[in-house]
Amino acid sequence: GEDVEQSLFLSVREGDSSVINCTYTDSSSTYLYWYKQEPGAGLQLLTYIFSNMDMKQDQRLTVLLNKKDKHLSLRIADTQTGDSAIYFCADSDGSSYKLIFGSGTRLLVRP
Amino acid sequence: GAVVSQHPSRVICKSGTSVKIECRSLDFQATTMFWYRQFPKQSLMLMATSNEGSKATYEQGVEKDKFLINHASLTLSTLTVTSAHPEDSSFYICSAATQGEVTEAFFGQGTRLTVV
Numbered sequence: 318g319e320d321v322e323q324s325l326f327l328s329v330r331e332g333d334s335s336v337i338n339c340t341y342t343d344s345s346s347t348y349l350y351w352y353k354q355e356p357g358a359g360l361q362l363l364t365y366i367f368s369n370m371d372m373k374q375d376q377r378l379t380v381l382l383n384k385k386d387k388h389l390s391l392r393i394a395d396t397q398t399g400d401s402a403i404y405f406c407a408d409s410d411g412s413s414y415k416l417i418f419g420s421g422t423r424l425l426v427r428p
Numbered sequence: 429g430a431v432v433s434q435h436p437s438r439v440i441c442k443s444g445t446s447v448k449i450e451c452r453s454l455d456f457q458a459t460t461m462f463w464y465r466q467f468p469k470q471s472l473m474l475m476a477t478s479n480e481g482s483k484a485t486y487e488q489g490v491e492k493d494k495f496l497i498n499h500a501s502l503t504l505s506t507l508t509v510t511s512a513h514p515e516d517s518s519f520y521i522c523s524a525a526t527q528g529e530v531t532e533a534f535f536g537q538g539t540r541l542t543v544v
Contacts, residue, residue: 350533352535357538357540358537358538359432359434359521359535359536359537359538360472360521360523360535361535362532362533362534362535365532405471405472415462415474415477416462416474416523416533417474418471418472419471420470420471421470421471
């Protein structure tokens, strides 16, 4: 079945850039998403990218998509302590609205 | 973005009782709602997909008689955990999807269920 994988943990210093990586297996993915989850809370949609794009920038966030390698990344520039959270990537095949989530990457931002 | 309200945020219940969790889309109509379960430090597991006015579609391994889903209107879906047991303790999250070119799914705040 479809699978989405992420590294579990990332620690960066405040002000540095963070790069969170994700790989997926579904070749029919049409949209790929990044969600942020703060402790005890639901998920907040950060950004998404259409599969025919290779890059999308939204303020401090840059999403890179390598469709050939099925690799997605989220770069957070000038990472702040408020960015500490769990980040999930997810894909959807576009036909069913179902999202398949990765395991989440816990980002810790050190002062 | 659109707002999805989930209630209650926390609930503690006794074994054998049933618990109902509500998920409302506040400022849009959601033709499709999803229910997820999240175990500690793990990802979200899709439990079921519900479409307004029809029966929910459950993922493999999810007991439909235990997790009753009702999607009575375009703004409300409910998940009832029947005859709850301690192993049902978990974080349950709903999401509501807008119909359009992009699958935008907006998530509720989640419900922490503890069965004692």
